[in-house]
Amino acid sequence: MGARPMRPRTSLAMGAVAGGAVLAIWLGNGVGISAAAAIPTARRPDSARAMQGMVMPGSTGGAGSRTDAVCPASAPSPALTPFTEQLPVPQRIDVRSGTSARLVMRDGKHSFHADLPSTPTLGYAVAGSTGPDVYSGPTIEARKGTPASVSVVNDLGEHPLALAMDHTFMGMTGTDETAPRGVIHLHGAHSEPAQDGLPQDTISSGQSATYRYVNDQDSAGLWYHDHSWGMTRLQVSAGLAGQYWLRDAFDTGKADNPLHLPAGASEIPLTLQDRSFNLDGSFSYPVGAFCGQDAPAGYPNQWAPESFGDVAVVNGKVTPNLDVARGVYRFRVLNASNARFYHVRLPATLPVYQIGTDGGLLNAPVRLKELLLAPAERADLLVDFRSAVVGTSYQLTNDAVAPYSTPTAPPEEDEAPLKDILQFTVTAATGVQSDVPKTLRGGRSQPAALPTLKATSTRTVMLNEIADPTVDEPVHGHINNQFYADATGLPRTTQIEAPKLDTVEEWDIVNTTGDAHPIHLHLTQFRLLNRQPFDEPAYTASVNTRLPAPGLPDPSTSGKGPWPAVSPAPYLTGSPVGPAPVEQGWKDTIIAPPGQVTRILVPFGGTAAGVPAPFVGDTRTASVQRFAGTYVFHCHILEHEDNDMMQPYQIR
Ligand SMILES: [Cu+2]
Numbered sequence: 187m188g189a190r191p192m193r194p195r196t197s198l199a200m201g202a203v204a205g206g207a208v209l210a211i212w213l214g215n216g217v218g219i220s221a222a223a224a225i226p227t228a229r230r231p232d233s234a235r236a237m238q239g240m241v242m243p244g245s246t247g248g249a250g251s252r253t254d255a256v257c258p259a260s261a262p263s264p265a266l267t268p269f270t271e272q273l274p275v276p277q278r279i280d281v282r283s284g285t286s287a288r289l290v291m292r293d294g295k296h297s298f299h300a301d302l303p304s305t306p307t308l309g310y311a312v313a314g315s316t317g318p319d320v321y322s323g324p325t326i327e328a329r330k331g332t333p334a335s336v337s338v339v340n341d342l343g344e345h346p347l348a349l350a351m352d353h354t355f356m357g358m359t360g361t362d363e364t365a366p367r368g369v370i371h372l373h374g375a376h377s378e379p380a381q382d383g384l385p386q387d388t389i390s391s392g393q394s395a396t397y398r399y400v401n402d403q404d405s406a407g408l409w410y411h412d413h414s415w416g417m418t419r420l421q422v423s424a425g426l427a428g429q430y431w432l433r434d435a436f437d438t439g440k441a442d443n444p445l446h447l448p449a450g451a452s453e454i455p456l457t458l459q460d461r462s463f464n465l466d467g468s469f470s471y472p473v474g475a476f477c478g479q480d481a482p483a484g485y486p487n488q489w490a491p492e493s494f495g496d497v498a499v500v501n502g503k504v505t506p507n508l509d510v511a512r513g514v515y516r517f518r519v520l521n522a523s524n525a526r527f528y529h530v531r532l533p534a535t536l537p538v539y540q541i542g543t544d545g546g547l548l549n550a551p552v553r554l555k556e557l558l559l560a561p562a563e564r565a566d567l568l569v570d571f572r573s574a575v576v577g578t579s580y581q582l583t584n585d586a587v588a589p590y591s592t593p594t595a596p597p598e599e600d601e602a603p604l605k606d607i608l609q610f611t612v613t614a615a616t617g618v619q620s621d622v623p624k625t626l627r628g629g630r631s632q633p634a635a636l637p638t639l640k641a642t643s644t645r646t647v648m649l650n651e652i653a654d655p656t657v658d659e660p661v662h663g664h665i666n667n668q669f670y671a672d673a674t675g676l677p678r679t680t681q682i683e684a685p686k687l688d689t690v691e692e693w694d695i696v697n698t699t700g701d702a703h704p705i706h707l708h709l710t711q712f713r714l715l716n717r718q719p720f721d722e723p724a725y726t727a728s729v730n731t732r733l734p735a736p737g738l739p740d741p742s743t744s745g746k747g748p749w750p751a752v753s754p755a756p757y758l759t760g761s762p763v764g765p766a767p768v769e770q771g772w773k774d775t776i777i778a779p780p781g782q783v784t785r786i787l788v789p790f791g792g793t794a795a796g797v798p799a800p801f802v803g804d805t806r807t808a809s810v811q812r813f814a815g816t817y818v819f820h821c822h823i824l825e826h827e828d829n830d831m832m833q834p835y836q837i838r
Contacts, residue, residue, distance in 0.1 A: 260470055263463045263496050266299045268505035269581075269609040275454055276501060277312060277324040281334035282433060286396070287326050288313035291368045291412075291426065292341040294320030299504040303467030306346040308424040310338070310410075321502045323410065323428025325455050328401045330434035336410070337396040340389050342366045347420040350471045352488035354481065355828060356671045357385060357415025365391035368421065371413035372430060373562060374544055374711065374774040376403050379815035382708055385415035385670075385832070386677060400811055403711070404633055405437035406546040406772070407518045407564045409457075419524050419824035423471060423493065427522045429455045436633050437547065444631035447541070448568070448618040453516040454508070458559070460495030460526045460604055461504075470495075475659065484661070484741055491660045492525035492825050494588045494602035507579075507609045510571050513617015516541075517567045521559040524824040527702070527777075529586035529593065530557045530607065536580050539622055542566030545711035545772025547626040549635055552767040558586070558593070560704035562775040562822035565768070568622050574612040582607045590702050591780050636771060639713055639787040641692035645683055648729070648751040649697045649705075649778060649821070649831070653739040661741050663699075663821060663831030667729075669745045670818075670832045677816070681749040683835040687814045688791040695776075695784040696754045698722050698729075698738075702779045703826065707788065707835075708817040711772035715785040716762035722781050725757040754783050775822055790837045814838060 279287040290311045295304040295318045310323030328334045345351070348363035359367065367390060371383030380387075381397050389395045408430040412421035433439045441449045462470035472490035481487035498505050521528060532538045532554055539551035544564050551568060559565055574580075587595050588602040597603070628635030652662040662669075672678040685691050692715060695705055730737030732748040762785070769776075778784040791812035820832030 260462070260472075261465070263461075263470065264302065264465055266301055266497060266504050268606045269507040269579075271299055271503040271506040273454075273456075273506040273508040273608070274501050274503055276322065276428065279312065279324045279326045281336075282327055282329035282332060282439075284332045284334050286335040286337050287324070289323060289336060289338045290341050291338055292320060293343050293346070294318045296321035296425070296502060298461070298463070298467075298499060298502065302463055302504070305463065305467045305469060306344075308342060308346065308421065308426050310426065310428055313339070321425040322457065323426075325428065326410070326430045327439060328399065328430065328432050330401055330404060330432060333398060333400050335396050335398045336370060336372075337394060338368070338370055339394040340366075340368045340391050342368055342391050345420065346424045346469055347471050349478065350420055350473065350488060351417055352474065352486050352828075354485070354487050355416035355489070356669075356675060358417065361391070362417060366417070366421070367391075367414045368426070369413050370395070370397055370410050371708070372397065372399060372408055372410045373706070374406060374408040375399060375430075376709060376711075376811075376813070378811075378813045379817060382817060383410075383413050384708075384816075384818060385413050385418070388414050401432060402811060403432060404546040405434040406432050406544070407520065407542065407566055408432060409520050409522065409562075409564070411522070416828055419493065419828050420471070422522065422824055423461075423469065423524055427457070429457065429518060429520055431518065434633070436631065445547075445626060446620040446623055448514050448516040448620075452511075452513060452618045453518070455501065456517050456519045456608070457501055457522050458519065458528060458607065459499045459523050461497060461499045462495040463497070484744070485654075486661070486829060489829050490825060491829075492589055492823060494526055494604070495523075496602070496604060498584070498604055498607045500608050505606045505608065507611055509613050510574075510610050511613055511615035511617030512571050512574055512576070513619060514572060514622065515569045515617065517569060519557070519559065519565045519567055521561050521563050523561050525561060525826075526588050526602075526604065527561070527586045527590035528557070528559045528584045528607070530582050530584055532556060532582070533580045536574070537570040537622070539568045539570075540565050540768050541568055541623075541626055543768065543771035544774045547633065548768075548771045549627045550625045551622055554768070558777075560590070560702065560775065560777045560822070561824070562704055562706055563777075569610075570622060571610070571612055571617065572619065576612055576614045578612045580610045580612075582609070591700060592702070636713075639690050639789065641690050641787050643689070644692040644694060645685070646694045646696060646751040646753050647683070647705075647819075649695065649699055649703055650726075650729075651699045651739055652741050652744040655736070655740050662744055662829050663703075663826040664744065665820070665831055665833045666749050666751050667733075667738065667743070667745065667747055668749065668833060669830050670834070677818075677834045679834070679836075681747065682833060683819075684838050685788075685790045685835070687812055687837050690787060690789045693786050693788055694754060695778045695786070696720065696725065696751065697778045697780050697782060697784070698726050700780050702777050703831070704775045704822040705778050705784070705819065706775040706822045707819040709813060709837075710788055710790060711774050712776070712786045712788040713771075714765040714769045714773060714776055715787050716764045717779065717782045717784045718758055718762040719760040719782050720754045721757040721759055725752065725754055728752055728757070758783065
């Protein structure tokens, strides 16, 4: 088998290497350990298999060079027949009256498929529930204008993915394998800093916490998940994620809602994940470059740049089927995968409409032919089965390249494909018959139309990665070429973005890497302004004039800025392209494609700038709340987030 070619820097991609390629290339760092020794049970994704046995050329191991070796490849997941599992619908917890949802983070076991032994998992169990089955969490329903809380007990024990923990990462503690930390972040919520679930605000096993949510946004499909510093990827992988639906006077969740949206049994969460399994049912998660052995200083010893599972899991079942009535359904789709983007081509004969984005409803439904969702993005969909023929099956399949860069990118050598996601089978039953609404905002008995935002200042944010100089493989991801923590070991407080309260800023996200990154800002919802290509080599060369040689992406320059980030203005090429209809709504996670500047308009508070609800409280009532303080923004590829593609920001 031929060796994987080195990439030119412009296509060097942090995520472009699924575990196998890294493993094959990165060993032999002089630690004198047999590559095949003491390796955790092989736990790598499908794509890694192709790399088995690969050895890089020039691997003779002279002084100062790396001797390359090979980690054993993992087996693929056992063959699991698709569409035999029926889609489960998570329990709903109703806190619309202002009550508290009581959850327990705990270990358990879960059956993902009848032909697979049960899997050791983590999950958010509803307090008082018994039995070992736990994976993910209930759907929590709250209501705008009614604060509510989620209280949680950390009852976590043995971590199912303990072997994948990387103790070279900041934030990790010595007890995370057997008594993991935990913290709930409500993704997309307008929360004050102390309630936001920031990475360092973890509680230890045995402790409890109560998060108070003001719920002063418009209706939206939010989600909650663990955010523990240094191991978010493993917590979420093991099961710590659930949906949180915010309702309001229009999107009430009741059958008689003014928008005529399907409710009750016709409104269903679809939480998409990808997982790989070992024969014994346990999760298979990729091992990093050094097969768990000691790495050179400054290098991760266990981390893999991305994890891609070889089977789809929807609401906790492998490639399930959902029997649907002949009617209209509302599906609340969440991509809760660690790293996988989904690009679903929808059946031409099945009318599918997107009615909402991360932060709430669009002005009007958008007829979809395809659906692209990056990790952490949500799509609120209406699917009209009213004219479907009884007995018809519709299969949703994915063709996004993994790692993902652009819609037209050819598959990489280490491509980790995942085709089958979900099947709908039409039954003879009759479902919701109301028509798909023509508009969702701006009309009678509808919420106000999406406002136009105007920024008063512009800030540049650079996405970059650090690569091993010998083999051109990823070591860290960064934002602004900085670490999340400073020399004190705490989140940095200097050289961070510090927007003023009650302003709207334009953030220009400059992606110098070879992959697309879904960038998430805590606290606020924002809008996409446009995207524009830029000359990445020229831009990076300019950045490097401000760094010691050899410059980016060499590890010796990691964490050295420059800050503020260099403006991309002199390096822009082509024309700006405005948002597609499905990206015109409120967003909290935006795809920043490689080689492009992604411009977003971000209100921080923003009432003084004339920005109304959803996320700053309703200006017509006394419930306006504007939060200052420290939050974070980061890439939502969880492997990137954990390995330093994250920065604090402070609203002053
Ligand atoms: Cu990323």
